Amino acid sequence: MSIPGDLKYTKSHEWAKLEADGTVTVGITHHAQELLGDMVYVENPAVGRQLAAGEECAVVESVKAASDVYAPLAGEVIAVNEAVVDSPEAINQDAYAAWMFKLKPANPADLAGLLDAAAYGALVESEAH
Amino acid sequence: MxxxxxxxxxxxxxxxxxxxxxxxxxxxxxxxxxxxxxxxxxxxxxxxxxxxxxxxxxxxxxxxxxxxxxxxxxxxxxxxxxxxxxxxxxxxxxxxxxxxxxxxxxxxxxxxxxxxxxxxxxxxxxxxxxxxxxxxxxxxxxxxxxxxxxxxxxxxxxxxxxxxxxxxxxxxxxxxxxxxxxxxxxxxxxxxxxxxxxxxxxxxxxxxxxxxxxxxxxxxxxxxxxxxxxxxxxxxxxxxxxxxxxxxxxxxxxxxxxxxxxxxxxxxxxxxKPAAMQMLGLVLLDKGVLRGHQKVVTPHGVGEITSGSFSPTLNQSIAFARLPLTVAVGDTVQVEIRDKLLNAKVVKLPFARNGQSLINN
Missing domain, CATH: 3.30.1360.120 (Probable tRNA modification gtpase trme; domain 1)
Structure with missing residues (x-):
C-alpha cells in the first residue's frame, strides 16, 4: 500500500499537499485508483472557481465507473493539470505525481483537520474488511 | 455469504x-x-x-x-x-x-x-x-x-x-x-x-x-x-x-x-405490441464516458443508453442505446452527461469483431 507520509488525506480518498508557496495540490490516492482501475477520463474544475470544503468539484472515470472528487478544503482553484486530462492513465501509473488541481486555501489552518498518513492507512485497512 | x-x-x-x-x-x-x-x-x-x-x-x-x-x-x-x-x-x-x-x-x-x-x-x-x-x-x-x-x-x-x-x-x-x-x-x-x-x-x-x-x-x-x-x-x-x-x-x-x-x-x-424503439450503437465524439441510463436526445425524441463504457479497441467511449425508430445510422445525437450534452454518432452493431474495429470515423 502506498501512502506517503508528507501528504494529508480525506475519507473520500483525495490527497492534499501543502506547497512551499502556501498553495495546496490535490489528487486521488493510490488506493482510490486501485479500486477504480484503468482511468480513461478526468474532468477538472474551472480555474477561478471558489470551492467549499467537501464540495463535488471534479470527476474521474475508469473503464468500470465514474467517481466524484471532492475539495479537501475550501479555497480558489488556481491551476489544473491538463496533462492528466490528456492522459488519465497517469493516475494509475503514479497517483501522487498525477495531481489534478491546485487550491489557494481560504484558511490554511484547515489542512490540519485532514487525515494524516497513519489515519488514512487505518481507514483503508478498515474498508478492506 | x-x-x-x-x-x-x-x-x-x-x-x-x-x-x-x-x-x-x-x-x-x-x-x-x-x-x-x-x-x-x-x-x-x-x-x-x-x-x-x-x-x-x-x-x-x-x-x-x-x-x-x-x-x-x-x-x-x-x-x-x-x-x-x-x-x-x-x-x-x-x-x-x-x-x-x-x-x-x-x-x-x-x-x-x-x-x-x-x-x-x-x-x-x-x-x-x-x-x-x-x-x-x-x-x-x-x-x-x-x-x-x-x-x-x-x-x-x-x-x-x-x-x-x-x-x-x-x-x-x-x-x-x-x-x-x-x-x-x-x-x-x-x-x-x-x-x-x-x-x-x-x-x-x-x-x-x-x-x-x-x-x-x-x-x-x-x-x-x-x-x-x-x-x-x-x-x-x-x-x-x-x-x-x-x-x-x-x-x-x-x-x-x-x-x-x-x-x-x-x-x-x-x-x-410491435417495436416502438430500436437498439443501435453510439460512439461518443466528445470526451467522456457513456454509461447505462444516460438520456439520449435526438430530433425524433429521447432514448436511453442501456450499456456504455470505454472501448479499448476503438480508444473511445461506446454504448448500446434504445432509440426512436426514425433515428438512423450515421445520425449525430446528444447524450446528457452530468448536465452537459455531448455529441455521439449512431452506428450499427457490433463495434468490433475478430480483433478489428468495424467503425470508420
Missing part, C-alpha cells in the same frame, strides 16, 4: 480483485482491465464462467417442448452439437433469460443460462415441463464447471492444454460443440473472438485453469468481459434486456422466430 466458484482460491492466488457479481464472489480484474481486453483481442484469455448454470434436458419429445419454451426455433438445430442463442420469454413477451441451447441427441439437449437468473429459469422450465411434458427430466448441473478460452490463439492453446482434443474439436463450426473424454467443448463465447467454452467436472477445473495458464492463456476478469461483449454487440441480461423490456426493442428480433407458424410462449404478446 457470497457463492464461490471452484476457482475462487486460484483467482485470489493470482492477485484478482474480487467483487460481488449477482451474489457470486468473482474476479473483476487481475491487473489492468484494458490489458486484459487487448490480450483477448490479440492472443488468448480465459474466463471463469462457472457461475453460469448448465441444465440438461433429457427424455423423449424434447424438441416439441423447446419449440414452445424458446423464442428462437430449435428446428434450426439438426446437426448434433449445433447450438442456438435464444430468449426464453414469459407470456407477456418479456425476457426471463437469454441462453444457449445445444442439440446433442433427440433425447438430450443442453442449455446454459445466466448465473443471476439460474434459479428462476430452472423453476420456470420445471413448471412448463410439469404442465406440458412431464416425461422429460430437467437436471441442473452444478457438478460441472465452465471455463471460456477466447481469442485468436485460444483454440490452439486449448488443444495444447487438453491433449488429444484437437481431432474432436477442430472440425467444429462456430456455435457447435463436441464431447471429448470428460469435456464438453463448444465453439462459443461472449467476446466476439474465436475460442471455446469448456465444461468439465468441478474437481478438474483448477487443474485445467492452471494448465491453460501454463500454455500462455491469461486470466481475464469480468471487467474486460464486459467491454469485450459490448464491442462485440452482445446484450447483457438485466441491463440491455429483462422481463420489462420488449425484446424487439432490445436488438433481439433476429433471435425471435416470427416466420414459422410455430407457437411459443410470448409470441402472441409480441405480435400485439
Amino acid at each position: 457470497l457463492k464461490q466458484t471452484p476457482l475462487n482460491s486460484v483467482h485470489r492466488a493470482m492477485g484478482a480483485r474480487m467483487v460481488d457479481f449477482g451474489g457470486w464472489d468473482m474476479p473483476v480484474n487481475y491487473g489492468s482491465q484494458i490489458e486484459e481486453h487487448h490480450q483477448v483481442r490479440r492472443d488468448a484469455g480465459m474466463f471463469d464462467v462457472c457461475h453460469m448454470l448448465v441444465v440438461d434436458v433429457t427424455g423423449t419429445g424434447i424438441r416439441d417442448f423447446l419449440r414452445h419454451l424458446l423464442a428462437n426455433n430449435v428446428d434450426k438445430l439438426q446437426i448434433p452439437g449445433k447450438a442456438l442463442y435464444s430468449c426464453m420469454l414469459n407470456p407477456a413477451g418479456g425476457v426471463i433469460d437469454d441462453l444457449i441451447v445445444y442439440f446433442m441427441r433427440e433425447d438430450w439437449f443442453r442449455i446454459v443460462v445466466n448465473a443471476g437468473t439460474a434459479e428462476k429459469d430452472v423453476a420456470w422450465m420445471e413448471g412448463q415441463r410439469a404442465a406440458t411434458a412431464p416425461q422429460l427430466c430437467i437436471q441442473p448441473r452444478r457438478d460441472l464447471a465452465m471455463i471460456a478460452v477466447q481469442g485468436p490463439n485460444a483454440r490452439e492453446k486449448a488443444w495444447q492444454a487438453i491433449p488429444g482434443s484437437r481431432a474432436a474439436t477442430e472440425p467444429l463450426k462456430p456455435f457447435q460443440a463436441a464431447e471429448f473424454a470428460q469435456y464438453f467443448i463448444g465453439r462459443t463465447g461472449y467476446t466476439g473472438e474465436d475460442g471455446f467454452e469448456v465444461m468439465l467436472p468441478v474437481a478438474e477445473a483448477e487443474a485445467l485453469w492452471k494448465t491453460l495458464h501454463g500454455c500462455g492463456v491469461a486470466p481475464i476478469g469480468l471487467g474486460a468481459r464486459d467491454t469485450l461483449r459490448l464491442e462485440a454487440g452482445m446484450n447483457l441480461y438485466g441491463q440491455d434486456m429483462g422481463e420489462d423490456v420488449n425484446p424487439l426493442e432490445a436488438g433481439l428480433a433476429w433471435t425471435i422466430d416470427q416466420k414459422s407458424p410455430r407457437d411459443f410462449i410470448g409470441k402472441a404478446a409480441l405480435q400485439a
Whole structure:
C-alpha cells in the first residue's frame, strides 16, 4: 500500500499537499485508483472557481465507473493539470505525481483537520474488511 | 455469504480483485482491465464462467417442448452439437433469460443460462415441463464447471492444454460443440473472438485453469468481459434486456422466430405490441464516458443508453442505446452527461469483431 507520509488525506480518498508557496495540490490516492482501475477520463474544475470544503468539484472515470472528487478544503482553484486530462492513465501509473488541481486555501489552518498518513492507512485497512 | 466458484482460491492466488457479481464472489480484474481486453483481442484469455448454470434436458419429445419454451426455433438445430442463442420469454413477451441451447441427441439437449437468473429459469422450465411434458427430466448441473478460452490463439492453446482434443474439436463450426473424454467443448463465447467454452467436472477445473495458464492463456476478469461483449454487440441480461423490456426493442428480433407458424410462449404478446424503439450503437465524439441510463436526445425524441463504457479497441467511449425508430445510422445525437450534452454518432452493431474495429470515423 502506498501512502506517503508528507501528504494529508480525506475519507473520500483525495490527497492534499501543502506547497512551499502556501498553495495546496490535490489528487486521488493510490488506493482510490486501485479500486477504480484503468482511468480513461478526468474532468477538472474551472480555474477561478471558489470551492467549499467537501464540495463535488471534479470527476474521474475508469473503464468500470465514474467517481466524484471532492475539495479537501475550501479555497480558489488556481491551476489544473491538463496533462492528466490528456492522459488519465497517469493516475494509475503514479497517483501522487498525477495531481489534478491546485487550491489557494481560504484558511490554511484547515489542512490540519485532514487525515494524516497513519489515519488514512487505518481507514483503508478498515474498508478492506 | 457470497457463492464461490471452484476457482475462487486460484483467482485470489493470482492477485484478482474480487467483487460481488449477482451474489457470486468473482474476479473483476487481475491487473489492468484494458490489458486484459487487448490480450483477448490479440492472443488468448480465459474466463471463469462457472457461475453460469448448465441444465440438461433429457427424455423423449424434447424438441416439441423447446419449440414452445424458446423464442428462437430449435428446428434450426439438426446437426448434433449445433447450438442456438435464444430468449426464453414469459407470456407477456418479456425476457426471463437469454441462453444457449445445444442439440446433442433427440433425447438430450443442453442449455446454459445466466448465473443471476439460474434459479428462476430452472423453476420456470420445471413448471412448463410439469404442465406440458412431464416425461422429460430437467437436471441442473452444478457438478460441472465452465471455463471460456477466447481469442485468436485460444483454440490452439486449448488443444495444447487438453491433449488429444484437437481431432474432436477442430472440425467444429462456430456455435457447435463436441464431447471429448470428460469435456464438453463448444465453439462459443461472449467476446466476439474465436475460442471455446469448456465444461468439465468441478474437481478438474483448477487443474485445467492452471494448465491453460501454463500454455500462455491469461486470466481475464469480468471487467474486460464486459467491454469485450459490448464491442462485440452482445446484450447483457438485466441491463440491455429483462422481463420489462420488449425484446424487439432490445436488438433481439433476429433471435425471435416470427416466420414459422410455430407457437411459443410470448409470441402472441409480441405480435400485439410491435417495436416502438430500436437498439443501435453510439460512439461518443466528445470526451467522456457513456454509461447505462444516460438520456439520449435526438430530433425524433429521447432514448436511453442501456450499456456504455470505454472501448479499448476503438480508444473511445461506446454504448448500446434504445432509440426512436426514425433515428438512423450515421445520425449525430446528444447524450446528457452530468448536465452537459455531448455529441455521439449512431452506428450499427457490433463495434468490433475478430480483433478489428468495424467503425470508420
